[in-house]
Amino acid sequence: MVLKTEVCRFSGGKIYPGRGIRFIRADSQVFLFINSKCKRYFHNRLKPSKLTWTALYRKQHKKDIHAETVKRRRKTTTKTYSRSIVGASLEVIQKKRSEKTEVRAAAREAALREIKERIKKTKDEKRAKKVEAVSKSAKAVPKGAMGKGAMPKGPKLGGGGGKR
Amino acid sequence: MNKTRLARLGDTIIASVKEVVGRGKVKKGEVVYCVVVRARMPRARSDGSEVRFDDNAAVIINKQGEPIGTRIMGPVCHELRRRKMVKVLSLAEHVA
Numbered sequence: 602m603v604l605k606t607e608v609c610r611f612s613g614g615k616i617y618p619g620r621g622i623r624f625i626r627a628d629s630q631v632f633l634f635i636n637s638k639c640k641r642y643f644h645n646r647l648k649p650s651k652l653t654w655t656a657l658y659r660k661q662h663k664k665d666i667h668a669e670t671v672k673r674r675r676k677t678t679t680k681t682y683s684r685s686i687v688g689a690s691l692e693v694i695q696k697k698r699s700e701k702t703e704v705r706a707a708a709r710e711a712a713l714r715e716i717k718e719r720i721k722k723t724k725d726e727k728r729a730k731k732v733e734a735v736s737k738s739a740k741a742v743p744k745g746a747m748g749k750g751a752m753p754k755g756p757k758l759g760g761g762g763g764k765r
Numbered sequence: 766m767n768k769t770r771l772a773r774l775g776d777t778i779i780a781s782v783k784e785v786v787g788r789g790k791v792k793k794g795e796v797v798y799c800v801v802v803r804a805r806m807p808r809a810r811s812d813g814s815e816v817r818f819d820d821n822a823a824v825i826i827n828k829q830g831e832p833i834g835t836r837i838m839g840p841v842c843h844e845l846r847r848r849k850m851v852k853v854l855s856l857a858e859h860v861a
Contacts, residue, residue: 619813625803627819629840629859 611639611649613656774808774816775844776801777830778823790833791825799823800830800850802841802857816842816861824853832856 607616610632622640624632634640642652649655659665700708772778782795791797803818810816818840825833831852841857854860 616814622807622815622817623810623861625816625818625840625861627839629861631861 607633609633609635609639611635611643611655613649772801773806774801774804774842775848777826777848780823797825797833798828799825800845800848800853802837802845802853803839804842808842808844810843818842818861826850826853 604618606618607621608614609616609621611634614635616633616635620635622634622637624634624640624643626632632643634643642649649657650661652658777798777800780797780799782791782793782797785791785793801821801823803820803822805817805819805821807815807817822839824837824841827833830848830850835856837853837856837858839857840859840861841854843860845854
């Protein structure tokens with residue numbers, strides 16, 4: 602047994618099989634009415650959107666929408682993305698996601714410390730180099746002229762090359 | 766024909782042509798067979814519902830049940846299927 606309930610075109614009510622009136626207009630449009638009340642109103646050209654008991658009116662004036670929206674909110678859940686991105690494979694992402702905050706903080710501190718040490722190192726190295734250079738130039742004063750002469754030649758040549 | 770002399774949707778009737786538009790196959794004053802395809806009078810369907818159309822219309826057919834014309838305007842009722850008027854149904858633009 603096929604039990605298909607149709608919908609009344611006027612009131613929006615369910616029409617069970619065996620009930621209702623089917624009206625076919627000259628332009629081949631089919632109208633289903635659940636009872637002669639709806640049919641009468643339709644033929645008297647009354648608008649369902651102006652009659653408070655019809656489904657169309659209720660939809661327009663937003664009745665019973667709160668319950669629907671509450672239901673929808675309950676259903677929606679945030680989906681966590683589980684796809685690999687360029688630069689970080691799926692395993693890497695999952696590993697990072699499963700890390701605890703303490704572990705992350707510790708890792709961050711460690712990284713910062715590393716960077717600081719590196720900066721320190723480079724600074725020290727630079728200072729040492731400067732000191733060496735100064736001391737070298739101080740020692741090699743007689744040769745310094747040649748050296749100094751050689752030194753400026755370097756950059757000049759480079760400059761000459763660049764100009765070309 | 767029907768003893769009650771009442772034609773409903775899907776019934777075949779004998780009619781006389783009153784008005785002719787253009788040069789058709791039928792002339793004014795001719796007596797023809799037609800089948801009622803649309804009727805304002807509601808007709809009960811087997812599933813219990815009722816069907817009614819906006820106007821009354823009939824299609825001129827020959828004695829074998831085939832339409833004389835080449836086109837059928839407007840919707841047509843389902844009852845013709847039971848009467849085995851397949852050609853009328855196939856020519857119709859909408860079967861309701």
